[in-house]
Amino acid sequence: MEKNILTNNHIMTQRQLAELAVQAKSKALPTYSKFHVGAALLAESGKVYQGANIENSSYSLTICAERTAVFQAILDGERKFKAIAIASDADDFCPPCGACRQVLFELCGKEIDVVMTNKNGEIKSMKLSELLPFSFGEEHLR
Numbered sequence: 001m002e003k004n005i006l007t008n009n010h011i012m013t014q015r016q017l018a019e020l021a022v023q024a025k026s027k028a029l030p031t032y033s034k035f036h037v038g039a040a041l042l043a044e045s046g047k048v049y050q051g052a053n054i055e056n057s058s059y060s061l062t063i064c065a066e067r068t069a070v071f072q073a074i075l076d077g078e079r080k081f082k083a084i085a086i087a088s089d090a091d092d093f094c095p096p097c098g099a100c101r102q103v104l105f106e107l108c109g110k111e112i113d114v115v116m117t118n119k120n121g122e123i124k125s126m127k128l129s130e131l132l133p134f135s136f137g138e139e140h141l142r
Contacts (some may be wrong), residue, residue: 005083007046018117021085024050031055037088039065044080049073066100083113093124101132
């Protein structure tokens with residue numbers, strides 16, 4: 001069942017956020033993998049930050065769509081987030097990779113909604129805590 005996402009100043013549906021992720025996907029630069037991914041991160045303020053994967057021949061320098069969106073939001077001063085939507089060209093739902101899960105956990109919180117959409121426009125939503133159980137965070141560094 002599709003849920004509404006409440007922010008400080010408006011309501012957005014999961015489908016609306018997913019559509020913004022699909023739009024962001026068109027800006028991807030997957031030079032080598034040809035795997036287009038888009039993300040749309042909804043901040044508590046109601047602003048949405050889009051991201052797309054950008055590849056480099058030195059694969060470790062490649063950045064995923066989710067991290068592109070998160071880093072843009074952080075640079076814009078955002079610190080509280082409600083949901084992130086992820087879209088790809090895959091038949092199945094595209095979850096965030098391990099590196100993105102860790103970044104989302106540390107910068108967006110374990111209770112952020114992760115809304116995934118497949119190429120057929122179907123939506124699946126999970127809490128990040130479900131995708132990254134027994135996570136390593138700030139509390140382990142004390």
